[in-house]
Amino acid sequence: MHTLNRLPRFAALLLLALFLPVGPTACGESAESEHEDHHDDHDHDDHDDHNDDFDVMLFDTTNDEVYADAHGDHWDGALPELYVGDELEVGVSIADAEGNPIEPGGDYTLQVSVTEASPEGIVAIALHGDHVDIEALAPGEVALIVEILHDGEVEFTSPELALSIGE
16 A cells, blocks of 8 residues: 555656756756857846956958857857958957947947057057958967947946967
8 A cells, every 4th residue: 555655656757757857057048948050049138247348350351251250258259360461351240239330430330459568569559430441560369359448437348359360
C-alpha cells in the first residue's frame, strides 16, 4: 500500500521535471527563448554594467561593408590593418537604444581619438561629421575610442578598438 501512494507523487514530479524550462543561459534568458537578431542579445535593464544608450557602427564608405559595431561593452568586428602611408575613410553610423538613427551635427557630435595609453605618432585622425579619415604614419598598434557628445557633454564612450599599422 505504501508503494502505491508514492506512485502518483513520483509521476507528478516526473511530469513537472519534463515540462520545466532548462534554466537561464548566459544572457539571463531561458534556453527556449530565441534571439531574433544580435541586438536582442544585449537588451538588458542593467545599464550599470553596459553602455547600451547607443550603437555605433564603423563602415567602409565605398561599399557600406561594416568593419565594426560597438554596443554595450564590446566591439564586434575590427578595422582592417593599415600600412604606413595608407589612408582609410571610415563612415560612422549612430543609433539610439531603440535603434533610431542619429545624425552627427546639431545637438549630437562625434569624437574619435586615440587612447592616452597608445603611442603617439602612429596615426593621424581627421573627423568630418559622419566619417573619419585615418592616416597611417608609422608602424605600431593603437586603440581608438568613439565618443558621442550631446550639447558638448559626453553621453557615450565606446570600448577601445584596436588598430594595427604595418610597415
